[in-house]
Amino acid sequence: MDFSFTPDQTLLKNSARAFLDEHCKPATVRLLWDDPRGESEAMWKEMAQLGWLGLSLPEEHGGSALGMVETALLLEELGRAAYPGPYWPTMLAASAIAETGTEAQKQRWLGAIASGDARATVALLDADLDWSPDAIATRAEKTPAGWTLSGLKRYVAWSHVASVLLVPARAPEGVSLFLVDPAAAGLTSSPLQCMDPGTRWVNLALDRVPVRAEDLLGAPGSAAPVLQRLLRRAGVGAAAEMLGAARRCLDMAVGYAKVREQFGQPIGSFQAIRHKCADMLLEVENSHSAVYYAAWALDAGAEDAETAASIAKAYVGDASRKVCGEAIQVHGGIGFTWEFDLHMYFKRAKALEAQYGDADHHRELILAHVAR
Amino acid sequence: MDLNYSPEDRAFRDNTRRWLEAHVPADDLKTLAERKAWHRKLYEAGYVGMLWPREYGGWGATAMQQAIVQDEMARIQAPPTINGLGIGFIGPTIIVHGTPAQKERYLKKMLTAEEIWCQLYSEPNAGSDLAGLKTRAEDNGDHFVVNGQKIWTSSGPIADWGILLARTDPRAAKHKGISCVLLNMRQPGVEVRPLKQLTGHSLFSEVFMTNARAEKSDLVGNLNEGWAIAQTTLGYERGGNSLGRVTRYAIAFSQLVKATKQLRRGGRPLLEDPAVRARMGKLYAELEVQRYAGLRVLSALDKGDSPGAASSITKLSYTEFEKRYYETALEILGPWGQLMTAREEFEEIDTSSGEAGTWATAFLWARAGTIYSGSSEIQKNIIGERVLGLPKEVRADRLKA
Numbered sequence: 001m002d003f004s005f006t007p008d009q010t011l012l013k014n015s016a017r018a019f020l021d022e023h024c025k026p027a028t029v030r031l032l033w034d035d036p037r038g039e040s041e042a043m044w045k046e047m048a049q050l051g052w053l054g055l056s057l058p059e060e061h062g063g064s065a066l067g068m069v070e071t072a073l074l075l076e077e078l079g080r081a082a083y084p085g086p087y088w089p090t091m092l093a094a095s096a097i098a099e100t101g102t103e104a105q106k107q108r109w110l111g112a113i114a115s116g117d118a119r120a121t122v123a124l125l126d127a128d129l130d131w132s133p134d135a136i137a138t139r140a141e142k143t144p145a146g147w148t149l150s151g152l153k154r155y156v157a158w159s160h161v162a163s164v165l166l167v168p169a170r171a172p173e174g175v176s177l178f179l180v181d182p183a184a185a186g187l188t189s190s191p192l193q194c195m196d197p198g199t200r201w202v203n204l205a206l207d208r209v210p211v212r213a214e215d216l217l218g219a220p221g222s223a224a225p226v227l228q229r230l231l232r233r234a235g236v237g238a239a240a241e242m243l244g245a246a247r248r249c250l251d252m253a254v255g256y257a258k259v260r261e262q263f264g265q266p267i268g269s270f271q272a273i274r275h276k277c278a279d280m281l282l283e284v285e286n287s288h289s290a291v292y293y294a295a296w297a298l299d300a301g302a303e304d305a306e307t308a309a310s311i312a313k314a315y316v317g318d319a320s321r322k323v324c325g326e327a328i329q330v331h332g333g334i335g336f337t338w339e340f341d342l343h344m345y346f347k348r349a350k351a352l353e354a355q356y357g358d359a360d361h362h363r364e365l366i367l368a369h370v371a372r
Numbered sequence: 373m374d375l376n377y378s379p380e381d382r383a384f385r386d387n388t389r390r391w392l393e394a395h396v397p398a399d400d401l402k403t404l405a406e407r408k409a410w411h412r413k414l415y416e417a418g419y420v421g422m423l424w425p426r427e428y429g430g431w432g433a434t435a436m437q438q439a440i441v442q443d444e445m446a447r448i449q450a451p452p453t454i455n456g457l458g459i460g461f462i463g464p465t466i467i468v469h470g471t472p473a474q475k476e477r478y479l480k481k482m483l484t485a486e487e488i489w490c491q492l493y494s495e496p497n498a499g500s501d502l503a504g505l506k507t508r509a510e511d512n513g514d515h516f517v518v519n520g521q522k523i524w525t526s527s528g529p530i531a532d533w534g535i536l537l538a539r540t541d542p543r544a545a546k547h548k549g550i551s552c553v554l555l556n557m558r559q560p561g562v563e564v565r566p567l568k569q570l571t572g573h574s575l576f577s578e579v580f581m582t583n584a585r586a587e588k589s590d591l592v593g594n595l596n597e598g599w600a601i602a603q604t605t606l607g608y609e610r611g612g613n614s615l616g617r618v619t620r621y622a623i624a625f626s627q628l629v630k631a632t633k634q635l636r637r638g639g640r641p642l643l644e645d646p647a648v649r650a651r652m653g654k655l656y657a658e659l660e661v662q663r664y665a666g667l668r669v670l671s672a673l674d675k676g677d678s679p680g681a682a683s684s685i686t687k688l689s690y691t692e693f694e695k696r697y698y699e700t701a702l703e704i705l706g707p708w709g710q711l712m713t714a715r716e717e718f719e720e721i722d723t724s725s726g727e728a729g730t731w732a733t734a735f736l737w738a739r740a741g742t743i744y745s746g747s748s749e750i751q752k753n754i755i756g757e758r759v760l761g762l763p764k765e766v767r768a769d770r771l772k773a
Contacts, residue, residue: 001379001436002374003671009373069373087598092500269763271749272757281755282689289664304660311657363653370656371629371643 002291005073012070014076019050022079027339032084033197039161047087047118057098060306061110065297068233070241072291079244079352082342082344086119086158088237093120093166094231096327097363100218105179109164112221118163124231124356131231131357133168133175133224138206140169140176140220144344146213147171148186149178153204157355159189160202166217167206173221178211185210196347223332232306234356235313236294236312241288241299242352244318245345249327252279252342256331276326283319290315307369320349377436384437388444391417411453411485419445420453421463421483423612424614430478435612435673439666442591446623449728457526458482458489460612465552469601474554478533483733488532492555492579493602494641499524500750501650502537503547503599504769509586516540516553516591518584519562524744528564528577531557531759536586541596546769554590561585565714567727569737574734593602614666617690618691621697624721624734627706628652628701631731635708650716653722654699658693665689681758684751691741692748698735 005013014358024042032038047053056071057063070093077164078087097105112118128135138151148171159165180187188261192201218226254277257268267273289304294312297305328335335342353359377385377430395417414420420437424430437668453459463482466474474670481487498505506727507520518538526535536554537759555562561584566574593601630658632643632652642648668688670680702709711732729737742748756762 001377001667001671001674003668003677055506131436134769237749257762266763268756268760271756273767274760274762274765275749275752277760278688278752278755279760280761282685285685286661286665286689289668290661293375293664293667296617300374300376302375302717307660311660314654314657315661329747346642359654360650363657365653366656367649367653371624371632371649371652 002290005069009073012271013162015050016074016309017039017080019046020077020081024083026344029084029344037161038198038200039158040167041124044085044119045116048114052087053090053116054110054114055096055285058106059112061098062114063110068236068295069292069299071094071237072295073077074206074242075237076244076247076291077307079345079348080248082245082348084200085119086161088149088234088241089121089157090119090162091181091237092230092234093164095233096122096180096216096226097168099229100177100222102214102224104214105217109179109208111191112163112317112329115149119158120164120166121158121159122166122230122234123159124227124234125154125156127154129154130362133227136167136168136170136175138167140171140178140211141208142172143210144178145210147178147211147216148208149180149206149211150186150208151206153206153234153250155192155201155355156189156204159204160191162228165204168223168227171220173219175223175227177217177223179215179217180211182267192345194351198344198348199351210319231356235362236291236298236309236351238356239294239312239316240291241308242316242349243284243291245349245352246280246284246287246316246320246323248340248345249324250277250284251329253277253280253327274331274334276330280323280326280371283323287319307341307366310357310365310369314359314362316364317353321353324349374378376670380387381436381440385440385444386417388441389448392450396448407454408485410451411455414453415484421459422453424435424459424463424479425467428475429483436670438612439615439670442613443619446616446619446734449616449623453485455482455488457486458493462489462491465535465601465604467552468591468604469552471589472767473591478554482627485643487532488527488530489526490525490557490579491523492536493522493530495521496523496557496708500747500771502602503550505550507536507538507581508542509536509540509551509673514588516586516588518555518581518586520551520581521569522579522581523577524578525564525577526575528557528579531564531568533557535592537602538586538608540598544560549596550602551595552592552597552601553586554592555581555586559584564692570739571733574756578616603770612659614669614686615663616664618659618666621662623695624697624701625656625659625722628655628704631705631708634698635705642704651700651704655697662690670770684738684746684754685759687745688748688751688755691738695742698731698738701731701737711740759760 022108032040051064052074055066059065079150090113096112099108109118113120125131126135126136126137138149140147140149148169159182162182165182167178168175169178169179186207188205194201230341254323256278258266260267290312297308317336328342328346331342335339395413399409418431419441421430422433426432430680463479466478482489493502495505501680507629509516509518534557535552536553537554539549540551561582563580566576567576567578568574632642635642672679697742711730713729757764
């Protein structure tokens with residue numbers, strides 16, 4: 001039983017922290033908020049150089065074949081920096097290609113993703129706001145040249161910078177996965193303005209979008225279990241990112257409570273503030289346990305891996321919202337201003353809370369598993 | 373990072389399970405003698421005093437092994453051991469601070485439950501502010517004369533010995549002038565009056581000391597330095613119960629599932645109501661997070677890290693969870709959840725006191741956890757000051773001192 005990180009894992013975490021402290025400062029994040037593209041090409045290239053874009057990809061495609069624990073460590077640091085960009089959606093699409101793709105599909109995409117030449121995203125939510133693969137209503141119809149896809153995909157993150165979209169759709173055989181060219185005919189993208197300026201969503205309307213036969217990922221009708229695995233992985237990653245945001249907010253609140261004086265005392269000496277900070281630490285530490293237990297369980301193929309992933313997403317979603325919100329409360333008026341950085345993390349955690357299955361979705365998965 | 377149990381731990385678990393299956397008494401233990409006999413049997417098998425050094429009669433086991441034993445006992449719903457306060461807190465205090473004679477005289481009989489121990493700390497006017505205690509121990513040559521009142525004393529009526537905090541220098545500042553001494557409970561000057569708790573049980577007592585006698589040789593540590601000893605005692609938490617506790621929650625959860633299959637509302641079982649399902653899903657998530665956190669503590673202990681003040685996070689986490697757990701369960705179960713006698717169609721569950729009861733008794737017991745052994749508010753003060761490094765609060769008693 002060893003719940004601590006290996007020296008290599010600690011090294012990864014520390015080097016990620018050092019890189020992001022230097023290259024993804026709050027001021028950098030603010031610049032990207034105002035940028036139409038919203039992410040930095042230069043930072044993406046550096047992330048490729050650091051090996052982050054191939055972290056979990058197979059070695060033969062330029063990756064390091066590391067596991068979900070390492071991925072979560074990195075995502076926690078990205079969340080701590082409120083990093084804006086398509087890192088996680090790209091990695092999710094890449095993991096699906098690595099898992100089910102043909103050799104040609106892997107050749108086409110994985111090396112390009114690992115080297116920073118391509119970005120990708122996943123379009124998991126249809127018109128119905130249900131993350132389960134059963135709810136996918138986008139239709140895939142067979143044509144002589146391949147397929148056409150028609151339907152609506154909601155809240156697709158970072159598709160405007162993606163070279164390829166992973167789109168689940170319902171074929172006659174059942175739910176299937178397609179690799180879609182974002183520039184394809186019949187695809188209309190409507191940008192949405194999210195509360196978090198570092199989260200870029202669009203709605204995608206698909207009207208008989210042509211997809212070549214060789215861009216079908218896996219066998220037709222075989223996508224549901226792939227999507228369920230993807231969603232679990234996505235949830236644990238998002239939980240890690242929310243954990244990072246929450247820890248940053250806790251650190252800021254504690255730091256502020258030590259120096260801000262009222263009534264002639266640092267406010268951290270008052271139990272009303274101190275107890276809030278203690279509650280925040282409790283939530284952060286429990287979130288740490290939930291994230292890394294789930295990450296390990298996915299890597300190890302533990303028998304409770306599915307439940308653990310849902311638990312991490314549901315628990316940390318609630319916990320990070322509480323912690324980031326209470327950090328604003330500890331700061332008082334200054335915490336409510338645009339100039340102060342707290343709302344970066346507050347908003348990032350909130351955006352992720354609603355992604356990849358919200359807490360209600362995952363609670364139902366948990367209960368369906370344990371109460372039969 | 374590897375959260376698999378080691379082959380040694382798995383083998384240990386298998387052996388423990390086999391032993392318990394062969395030895396757990398078939399019938400409920402009714403008398404103190406029966407409970408002592410069961411405790412003794414567990415001790416001889418190596419399942420009591422596991423973390424104590426061998427030289428004092430313990431087994432020198434790992435925290436993980438102790439947690440596994442507690443876990444297996446919870447799983448099979450074995451009767452609990454007795455003398456938990458003695459073995460968990462008082463004995464370790466004597467091991468660290470006691471004299472060789474004290475160790476020789478008291479430790480082995482504590483382990484085997486030949487002598488039952490209680491803790492004489494809290495007073496009617498010294499609860500969270502324990503250092504405000506007023507019980508006096510006056511020097512009378514070879515012994516102290518003790519006068520005062522203690523309260524919330526667990527195992528009071530069955531206790532043979534108590535570990536007492538008393539004021540030995542009334543002129544000294546509040547946190548100074550307190551000494552720690554071992555008190556024979558079986559003497560005319562000590563009167564124990566059970567208190568009835570809101571659960572209807574009487575598991576703790578008031579203790580009145582009137583010219584009671586405590587030997588000088590039973591002073592633990594130096595005169596007037598008892599406060600520091602009390603602090604280490606309060607901080608003694610080794611994660612040994614972290615798995616067993618969660619297993620009890622999990623057993624209760626499976627019984628909640630069973631009950632919600634049978635109780636119906638609106639023409640369907642409660643378990644099919646989406647509002648009930650959402651709450652139960654949340655409960656299960658929180659329950660499992662307690663388990664993950666427990667494994668993290670055990671992993672740290674295995675590596676020889678001392679949790680120190682961070683053990684306050686564990687205590688705060690599980691006691692507050694336990695309140696939410698039974699509160700939510702009773703919201704779901706409605707009037708049925710409030711029954712104080714088990715109906716045959718639904719089994720009893722384990723309460724936080726480790727004894728069987730109904731959902732109602734578990735719900736009521738859960739109120740105790742956030743008060744005993746340092747209330748949640750005290751734990752948050754400790755976390756704030758010693759883990760987060762927040763400045764100390766300005767307190768009237770510190771200004772005077």
